[in-house]
Every structure is written in structure tokens, then in C-alpha cells.
Amino acid sequence: MDNPFKGSDVVSVLDFSRRDLELLFEYADRAQRHAGSKLDALRGKVVALAFFEPSTRTRFSFEVAAKRLGADVISVSGEEATSVAKGESLADTVRMLDAYSDLIVVRHRYEGAAKLAAEIAESPVVNGGDGWQHHPTQAMIDLYTVLKLFGTIDGLNYALLGDLRYGRAIVSFLYGLTRFRPGAVYLVSPEPLRPRREVLAKLGELGFKCEATCSLEPIIGEVDVLYVSRVQKERFPDPAEYERLRGSYVVNLRTLSRAKPGLKVLHPLPRVDEIAHEVDGTPHAAYFYQASLGVPVRMALLSLISGVEI
Amino acid sequence: MSSEVSRFARIRSGTVIDHIPAGRALEVLRALGISGREGYRTIVLMNVESRKLGRKDVVKIEGKLLDSREVALVALAALSATISTVEDFEVRRKVRVSAPDEVEGLLKCPNPTCITNKEREPVRSRFRRVGGRPVEYQCAYCGTMVRLE
Numbered sequence: 312m313d314n315p316f317k318g319s320d321v322v323s324v325l326d327f328s329r330r331d332l333e334l335l336f337e338y339a340d341r342a343q344r345h346a347g348s349k350l351d352a353l354r355g356k357v358v359a360l361a362f363f364e365p366s367t368r369t370r371f372s373f374e375v376a377a378k379r380l381g382a383d384v385i386s387v388s389g390e391e392a393t394s395v396a397k398g399e400s401l402a403d404t405v406r407m408l409d410a411y412s413d414l415i416v417v418r419h420r421y422e423g424a425a426k427l428a429a430e431i432a433e434s435p436v437v438n439g440g441d442g443w444q445h446h447p448t449q450a451m452i453d454l455y456t457v458l459k460l461f462g463t464i465d466g467l468n469y470a471l472l473g474d475l476r477y478g479r480a481i482v483s484f485l486y487g488l489t490r491f492r493p494g495a496v497y498l499v500s501p502e503p504l505r506p507r508r509e510v511l512a513k514l515g516e517l518g519f520k521c522e523a524t525c526s527l528e529p530i531i532g533e534v535d536v537l538y539v540s541r542v543q544k545e546r547f548p549d550p551a552e553y554e555r556l557r558g559s560y561v562v563n564l565r566t567l568s569r570a571k572p573g574l575k576v577l578h579p580l581p582r583v584d585e586i587a588h589e590v591d592g593t594p595h596a597a598y599f600y601q602a603s604l605g606v607p608v609r610m611a612l613l614s615l616i617s618g619v620e621i
Numbered sequence: 622m623s624s625e626v627s628r629f630a631r632i633r634s635g636t637v638i639d640h641i642p643a644g645r646a647l648e649v650l651r652a653l654g655i656s657g658r659e660g661y662r663t664i665v666l667m668n669v670e671s672r673k674l675g676r677k678d679v680v681k682i683e684g685k686l687l688d689s690r691e692v693a694l695v696a697l698a699a700l701s702a703t704i705s706t707v708e709d710f711e712v713r714r715k716v717r718v719s720a721p722d723e724v725e726g727l728l729k730c731p732n733p734t735c736i737t738n739k740e741r742e743p744v745r746s747r748f749r750r751v752g753g754r755p756v757e758y759q760c761a762y763c764g765t766m767v768r769l770e
Contacts, residue, residue, distance in 0.1 A: 400742050423736035423762025427744050442734050444763060509764040512751070546734075 316615035320429035321437045324447040324483050325513070329490040336455050338611030339604070341621050345379070346607070352619040353382035359412035360386040361404065361428075362439065363395060363419045368580060369439050369448070372605030373416050376613055379606065380621070385412060405431045414616060417441075420545070435616050443477040443507075443546045449579050450483035452608045454491075456601040457536055460575050464491040468533050472499040472560060473540035473585060475506040477547065480579035481540040482510055489519045496521035497530050501559050503552065504542070527560070531570050537562065537595075538577045541585050563587035567595055577601050630664040635683040637705040637712070638695055642770065643668050645699050646678035652698040653691055661685050674701065681707075693721050697728060700756055700769060720756045720769065723749050728758060728767060735763040 315331045327335075358377040362370050370388065377384050387395075387404070395404060401424055408415050409432040417428045418439035425438030425445070440446045457464050469488065471481055475498055485506075488496060498506065498521055505523060506514075514521065524530065531537075539562055547553040562576060562585060578586055578598040590596050614621045641649055646665050650656075655663065662683035671677035686706060687695065695702050696718035705715040726745035730737050737746040737760070748758035748767065756769045 398741065401736070401739070402743050419736075421734050421736040421739050422732065422764070423760070424739075426762055427736050427742070441736075442763070507764075509759060509766050512766065513764075548733075 314615055314618060316612065317618040318435055319616060320425075320435055321447050321612065321616070322425050322429055323438070323445045324450040324487045325489075326447070327490070332451065332454060332487070332490060335451060335608070335611050335615060336458055338615055338621060339455050339607045342376075342379075342607035342610035342614075345610075345621065349379055349381060350621060351381045352614050352621050353377065353380040353617055356382045356414070356617065357412040358382045358384050358613065359408040359415045360384060360388070360439075361408055361415055361417045361419075362386070362388045363401070363417075363424075364440065366418055366439065368602055368605055369418065369446075373437075373439065373448075373609050373613075375606050376609035380610055380613055380619075382413075382613070401427065402431050405436075408432070409434050414613065437612070437616070440479055443479050443482075443543065445486075446479040446483045446579075448609060448612060449480045450487035451612065452604050453480070453484045453538070453577060453579065453601065454487045455608050456577060456597065456604055457575075459604070460597060460600075461535065464488070464493065466492065466494050467535040468494040468496075469536045469538065470497040470499050470527060470530060470534040471538045471540075472527055472562070473538075474504045474542045475500045475510075475540075476504045477543035478540040481538060482506065484538055484579075485510070485521070486513070489514065489517050494535075495530075495533065497534070498523045499525070499527050499530075499560075501525060501556060503556060504559075527562075527566065528569075531566065531574075533571075534574055535571065536575055536577060537570075539582075539585055540579060541581070541583045544583075558584060561585055561587060562590060564589050564593070567593065570595065630666070630681065631710060632662070632664065632681045632683040632707055633710055634708050635661075635681065635685050635706075636687055637707055638680040638682075638699070639677070639703045639705065640671070640674060640701050641678040641680065641699040642674065642701060643676035643678055646680050649678075649680055649695055649698045649702070652694040653687075655682070690727070692716075692718060693724060694727055696720050697724065697769060720750055723747070724758065730760045730763060730765055731767060732760065732763050732765040735760060735765060737762055 405428045416437045422442035422444040425441045429436040575597040664681040666679040705712045747761040751759045
């Protein structure tokens with residue numbers, strides 16, 4: 312089968328088709344079968360992790376994925392720790408990393424940073440999150456999680472609850488859903504956190520149907536997947552606006568009392584207070600399982616980009 | 622252009638930018654980087670009568686011809702404009718501007734956290750046209766949409 316990932320940049324999940332993502336999921340299944348063991352697939356390769364913005368899960372899971380595949384890892388984390396603090400441009404840092412490595416993962420608070428890095432670097436560039444725009448590998452993990460939980464992504468009813476304006480993970484998940492045939496898709500958020508105009512324009516262009524609503528309550532009974540995201544404090548131009556909106560939605564046992572027994576709650580983490588801890592022990596909570604799939608999906612992606620079998 | 626306006630101020634050779642929406646002549650000049658210190662004899666007519674637009678602005682620049690980049694800049698500042706090349710008081714060529722499909726380095730992305738607005742980053746803004754009427758452009762880096770009047 313053709314490998315469309317080989318040598319490719321991964322800037323947006325929209326760069327990939329359903330078929331591409333299904334190939335990735337097959338590789339993620341294979342990676343899961345190797346859980347706990349170290350492979351030689353990327354022996355001799357160097358993966359550069361350039362995280363100019365805080366990260367826990369994404370950076371660690373890329374690092375573990377690369378090491379499990381036998382690659383060496385070099386990393387830059389936090390703007391203060393590098394030449395960036397001395398005023399070096401992203402472009403120059405990327406050129407340097409390009410010379411030292413075979414693949415670069417970039418996270419940056421500026422939208423378009425990964426696209427710029429991809430234009431500059433000869434090595435493939437993977438977007439580990441650029442501002443409020445894209446987080447394609449999180450979307451891949453989230454779709455894979457749904458597939459593992461339900462055996463399908465198609466035909467399910469989805470509610471995406473939270474910061475659809477500044478949340479790159481939740482919007483990337485939405486973009487990812489456009490590659491499949493979901494049932495109903497509800498975008499649930501207070502008015503100021505509705506998706507940006509360009510996101511709605513893209514959905515319109517793709518002919519993707521979804522419904523915006525302010526309240527989860529009337530629809531919770533028909534939802535299979537409830538995807539929750541936090542209000543993105545760091546992206547709010549006005550801190551007072553953030554304070555006004557934080558806590559404007561909370562998923563707790565009362566919220567879930569009228570849900571289908573099989574409803575699963577996903578969250579890209581970290582959470583603040585949008586999912587009460589009392590939900591963690593219920594069969595609905597799937598967010599820690601979701602986080603655990605970060606390594607196999609990123610192993611799959613790294614091996615496909617590098618054109619190696621696992 | 623009405624004969625009244627023509628009588629008011631003519632140029633021998635250069636460029637006449639006509640049918641600028643009323644009140645936007647200074648934006649056109651700013652887009653062309655003309656501040657007045659370049660030495661061009663420049664005539665600016667604002668809010669003059671127009672059959673097509675009701676009111677319009679007109680800019681005449683003596684001794685300057687516009688290149689394709691400058692024509693695109695005029696289009697982005699004033700979509701209804703026409704550009705005439707004048708030689709010896711005669712109009713030799715007249716074109717209606719049209720919004721280009723792609724523009725590089727001409728529009729500033731309004732999103733402050735777009736990579737094209739990052740200090741010391743060697744990257745030019747790049748927009749592609751996404752809408753017919755109203756004319757809209759989308760930033761190739763951050764996706765922000767900009768509507769032109």
C-alpha cells in the first residue's frame with residue numbers, strides 16, 4: 312500500500328484523507344503490539360523536539376515514541392533555554408535543527424510556526440501545536456481512541472464542549488471528523504467561545520454538517536462521544552474575559568446522569584475544572600486511556616514518515 | 622471623470638487613479654508608499670461627485686507609472702478603482718483593477734500571533750483570495766480571513 316506519510320510534513324490533520332488516517336491506525340495497532348519493547352526501526356536517526364511552548368504529554372509521548380523506535384532524541388524546550396531567548400528567529404533555530412536531525416517536531420505559540428518550519432526545513436516537520444490553530448497528532452490520537460472504544464468513528468453522535476475559539480486540539484478533532492461520516496456533531500460552547508470564522512468557512516467548504524448550541528443538557532441523551540476542552544487561558548487577549556468564561560461549563564455526575572450508559576468522555580488534557588474528578592471513576596471517563604494512546608499513535612506516525620515498517 | 626474635476630487639476634504625464642471609494646484616497650497613497658516627500662506633484666480630490674459611486678476620490682500622480690505590484694496594492698486598497706496612464710494630457714491606457722488571487726508581502730495579517738507578525742522572523746505575509754463578493758483573503762499561515770471593502 313502507498314505510504315502518503317513518507318517524507319511528508321504534518322502541519323494539519325486536513326492534509327490527510329480517511330484512507331491515510333486508517334493506515335496510521337493500522338500502524339498504531341502494530342505499535343501497541345510492541346508495547347514495552349524497544350525496536351530498531353529508527354536506529355541511527357535523530358528526532359529533534361523543538362518545544363517553544365510548555366508541553367507535558369505531547370513532548371513526553373513523542374520522546375518515548377522516538378526512543379521506542381530506536382531513535383536518538385535531541386530537545387529544545389522553553390524559549391528561555393535556547394538561543395531564542397537571545398533573539399534568534401524560529402527560522403534560524405529550525406535551520407540548525409535541520410542540520411542535526413532527521414525529523415523535527417515543533418510546538419510554538421505563534422499560529423503558522425509549523426508551516427514556516429516546514430517551508431524552511433528539508434527534513435519532515437511535525438506540528439506539535441501552533442498557537443490556537445492546529446494540533447494534528449492530538450486529533451490522530453483522539454480519532455484512534457474513538458475507533459478503539461467503539462470499533463468505528465462513523466455513525467456516532469459527537470458533542471464537542473468547550474473552547475472552540477482558541478482550543479487547537481478540539482478544532483483539530485473536529486477537522487479530523489470531517490474525514491469520516493459521523494452522525495450528529497454538536498458544537499457546545501458559550502457564544503464567545505464559538506469557532507472562528509475561518510473554521511466555520513472550512514467546514515462549509517467541506518460540506519460538513521454540525522450544529523452550534525450553548526447547552527449540553529438537551530442533547531446529552533443522544534451523545535456517544537463527549538469531547539471536552541479547557542478554556543485556553545494562555546490565548547485570551549483579555550484576562551478579564553478569561554475569568555468571566557472559566558467555569559462556564561462543567562461535566563460532573565449530574566451532567567452525565569441522563570447520558571447513554573456507553574457515552575465516553577474524551578479530553579486532550581490538561582484539565583482545569585471542566586471535568587469534575589468524580590467522573591474519573593465512572594465507565595464514561597476515557598481521557599486517561601486516550602492519553603495512553605499518545606505513544607503508539609506517535610510511534611506509528613514517526614515510522615510512517617520515516618518509511619520504515621514496525 | 623467630470624469636466625469640472627478635469628479642469629480643476631490635470632497632469633501632463635503620469636497616473637490617474639479614479640473611482641476610489643469616497644474617503645479612501647489617503648489609504649491608496651499610503652499603500653503606494655507616497656507620503657508627499659518623494660517629490661511627485663500629487664493631486665488628491667476627495668468626495669467629488671460621481672455618477673457610478675455617488676461620491677468618489679481621485680488621485681493623480683505626475684511623473685509616476687505603476688508597476689504590477691503597485692497595481693495590486695491599489696486593488697487591495699480600493700477595489701473599484703480604475704488606473705489610467707496619461708501622456709501629454711491624453712489617457713493612453715485605462716484599466717479597472719481586480720483583486721489578485723494571491724498576494725505576498727502586501728497585506729499585514731491582523732492576527733498579532735500570526736508567525737508573519739513575529740519580530741525578526743524572515744517571513745513575508747501570504748494571502749490567497751477565498752471570496753468573490755465581498756472580496757476576502759485568507760492568511761496562508763494562520764488562516765485568518767480579511768474582508769476588503
